[in-house]
Amino acid sequence: MAKWGMVIDLDKCTGCQACTTACAMENNRLPGENWQDVIFYHQGTYPNVNLHWFPRPCMHCENPSCVDVCPTKATYKDPDGGFVLVDWNKCIGCKYCMIACPYGVRFYTDERSPIEPDIRKVFPGDGNRQWSPPYRAPDSRDDWRHGVGIQPHGVVSKCTFCYHKVSQAPKGVADLDEDNPETKEYTPGCVRVCAPKARYFGDLDNPASRVNRLIADKGGVRLKDHTGNKPQVYYLAGGATAAVPSTRETHNR
């Protein structure tokens, strides 16, 4: 069984937000509720100010605190692939997982729109769906047990590592690469559109995978590793750009 992971090369990331946009289209995201985001922040004070950016998907941790705190097992770690997913049929919307996530990657859609105008009013949902975007995926792709589709009311959602694509990949494949015609369709949306190719996706349990080689050769690090969550997303920071920041660095004091 694979343990899917991602490597993001911060030296290559240009902060173009193509990954964010692709994720929004692929996963019917409400504008402003970005499962995948590139956050911008600055360091220093005038005149010595640096603008930085930092791509931040869900870390799909090996030891996820969100899974431990969920009282209904709605949030779970899929043993086949290592995805951290939300079963919308079980979620009660208590938001404890949002509290327990050190990376702020979970969203409760049943709240005020982060961006005005509220597009949910322009494209109102049918039935239990929060909204009905014009670019929505076919209903047949809805998979609430894995948190795929348009989010219903009253539940929490998050990045699935594009579970609907990755879980269909041929067994035993080491890397899912958009440049390889055989794996292109199974590659997560954010990886597939990354123009400077700052993102790599592969099996962390396969020693021959490119992600493993990159982590080993370039010293991949994990965000807030001290929490013990053990993210399956690694960052490469060779020194040309920002290092992996702490929470404090990503907001003004």
Place this chain on the structure above:
Amino acid sequence: MTTATAPMARSNTVLWIALAGLVVSAAFVLFSLATLGHAAFNTTSNGVQWGLPIVVYDFFLLTSTGLATIAALALLFDAADFAAIAKRCLWLAICGLVGGVTALFLELGYPLRSLWAIPLNLQTDSPLFWKVLFIVLYVVTLLMMVGRVSRPGWSGRSTRGLALVLLFAAVGVTMIAGSVFGMMAMRPFWFGGGIPIAFLIESALGGLAFALFFTYMAYGFRQDRLPSAVRELFTGRMPMVFASVIVLHVLFVGARVVAGLWSNADGLQVWHHVVSSPLFQFEIWLGLAAPLVLMLSPGLRTKGGVQIVAAALVMLALFIARYSFIIGGQLVPMFKGTWVHGLVQYRPSLAEWALLLLAIFVANVVNAVGEKRYDLSQGPAT
């Protein structure tokens, strides 16, 4: 047996006022939720996810367990003076629980689903699973206990076994409620093994303050109308116990504030914000220091009016403390970059304030019903 004439006419007034308030606040909250969904609350994924409704829920729950703890301890250890208010404390514990659970159910995305999904999925790693388990035990024991003390001629001896179980359940609920926050290592403002103990002390303090205030309320806020056994308690050990628990609470608050202000750890910077807020200053000086001085003053601490003011101030201080604690722990944004500048800004919406009123009115309706249906002033047979 110590009994007194129940103030029925007054309970009617309270009941009608509380019912009117309940109808208005419920109408506002339900209309807001029906038209806006949970967008009626000012919580957001970018910042505060547990807002005022969770503050209200936790405040009422801890008050309830504090009241039950006082009653259970009194009956378990045959403390005759405190046993005089045991029945009222047990009923008030039910009132608090009803108020808190009402707030929680209106906040949850799927409250009814939680009734089966939490017990059946057996997520034993989650503090919330254990909290629900203990709350079930707590509710069952509390109801049995109320049934037991509602029998004519009930005695402390006949309730001792049940009081032990109730004490276990109440302390369990309180400490697990603390663990829900204390286990969050990713939020240093909350993290620490001392939090469940702090919750226990806050719960006991809330229990004492509510017992004082609502006992006086039942007798028109007049000490001379209190039954003799209750008056003996309120002019005897009660002020001393009340002052002692205030001191314990102040020590815990002081220790946390000093450690929080001193530390440079990421996430604890919110202490500077909390300490500089007028609410916190009110909590410390008017809500804790003033009642402590009043309860330490030999000439004042036995006076009815002084006790009522002290209890009311402590109740307010504890609510502010719960608000500062729950909201403060979420003010440092988690990797939101320029989406959230500085600390998260949060102000409860009108619907959230209405939810607080709804919980207060629900609890008061239940209290007034108890006052009318059961003789809450009835002490155990001696």
